[in-house]
Amino acid sequence: MAIINSTVKPFKATAYHEGKFVPVSDETIKGKWAVFFFYPADFTFVCPTELGDMADLYPEFQKLGVEVYSVSTDTHFTHKAWHDASDTIKKIGYPMIGDPTQAISRNFDVLIEEEGLALRGTFVVDPEGRIKVAEIHDLGIGRDAAELLRKVKAAQYIAAHPGEVCPAKWTEGAETLKPSLDLVGKI
Template identity: 75%
Template sequence: MSLINTEIKPFKATAFKNGKFVEVSDADLKGKWSVVFFYPADFTFVCPTELEDLADNYAAFQKLGVEIYSVSTDTHFCHKAWHDTSAAIGKIEYTMVGDPTGTISRNFEVLIEDVGLADRGTFVVDPEGKIQIVEITAGGIGRDATELLRKVKAAQYVAAHPGEVCPAKWQEGEKTLAPSLDLVGKI
């Protein structure tokens, strides 16, 4: 079953953010746009490149009112140690959520049960707590924060403009479509 348009399930976790341990729950994701960004593990190879890319683009997400939550099955202590020892991860200002029980990873259906790690899963959650974008990639395939930013802008546009949709490669400010009988067979 698809998670699109489903409400996020309840969770509570401890996270590392800006040098502190903080509590995070599903309630924190409601009332604003959020990106929940699952990755397999701290101290690995593709993961730091993705998280650094998000860190480099974090200000752009913030300008859109979007909060980022990176999640792995590591603990918040592990996130702190990685943040303190890696130049790439040291750039991160967004919330790094620990999910050692796998609860959040299971809730979003990305937990690889036999190894206890999360798949590379990206979820965009709207202010009502409903999932609007789902992307799952294989472990060796890194994601691109600028493409995610484009998708978030499209999701926000569609939410703010009922009756309009964003075509492929849509960029902010470009023409959208208004699905109707008149468009059938003309695109």
């Protein structure tokens, strides 16, 4: 089954967020745009570069009404310890979800079963809980938060403008396309 336009499966977890442990569930995310940002493990190498990059752009995501959730199979306790130990992770303002049961990673089909770790998976979820963007990387390939921000803007634009599509390299304010019979073969 294709994951695009599927609904986020039910889950309950605990996140480390702004110095507290907070509950997060599939119900928590409803009503606003969300990004799920899966990564293999705390205290590793590529992960802090990605999470730090996301932290730097987090205010831009918030301006768009998007909540970012980082997720690994570590516990929320480990997230707090990493936050306290690392200057890069200390700047994170978004919730860091612990997935020690691996249920959320399994739900999003990013779990490496034999290792108990998540692949680098990125998912953009609309306010109804439907997945609009899905991207999965091998463990050694880091992601770019600016490119994700562009994809979120495109997903939000398309949601607000039915009948239009965003072409390759579309950026906010650029022209979109309106698919029609007259457009076939003209691009």
